Amino acid sequence: MSKELRMIEITPGRLSPGGRMTEVIESKHFKCPYCQGNGYHWQEDRYQEPYKKDCPVCQGSGKLDAVIKVEWKANENHNMEERK
């Protein structure tokens, strides 16, 4: 079975002293695994009539977005060696 593979290349790019050391990467439109992308689950009301209840995980959209936060910081080992 085919499977989509998503990759993130992590590289510091342009950073400056006192500037932002964090970045946010978004990867959107993953199929919700809880409702298989339908956005709802079948439920029965009190008269046993089936109705579509919004998926609580994706809130009815059927899709999920990933938000990846990357924080850049100085290498810790380097500072430790300097203190010796």
Ligand SMILES: [Zn+2]
């Ligand atoms: Zn869902």
